[in-house]
Amino acid sequence: MAKGAGKARKKLPKELAVVYADNCTGCEACIEVCPVDCIYKIPGEDLPPLQSFVDIDLERCIGCALCERWCPWDAIEMVPTARVHEAVAIKGGPPSYLEKNHERLVQTARQLAELYSEQQMPKA
Ligand code: SF4
Ligand code: SF4
Known part of the structure; x- marks a missing residue:
């Protein structure tokens, strides 16, 4: 497995949070409630024609679902x-964000998915 993903913790949660950027208004309600501060705002000045939005560091998400519950925009x-x-x-x-980040984000998510599946396998 590639290095990095999942290293920070022992057991992955059965669910992780994903932000659908087109619905996000950047209101920050989720940032306020996340107990591990793993939601971060994408700086608006990088993307002038667009409203700001947030993304999630999946390697740190503990799957508590508080952000999902509090997001006013689903x-x-x-x-x-x-x-x-x-x-x-x-x-x-x-x-412009996807161009810079899409591959890295999907790769990290895939590594976490693989690690989770490995963790579900019974130990020999
Ligand atoms: S599920 Fe919990 S830990 Fe994960 S991003 Fe949402 S609030 Fe943070
Ligand atoms: S609460 Fe919802 S709309 Fe507000 S910043 Fe978080 S994901 Fe975006």
């Missing part, structure tokens, strides 16, 4: 960790 969905890369691949966002 922009966050809890998705099964084993398939989180599929959701990340289609979560959208401004083209």
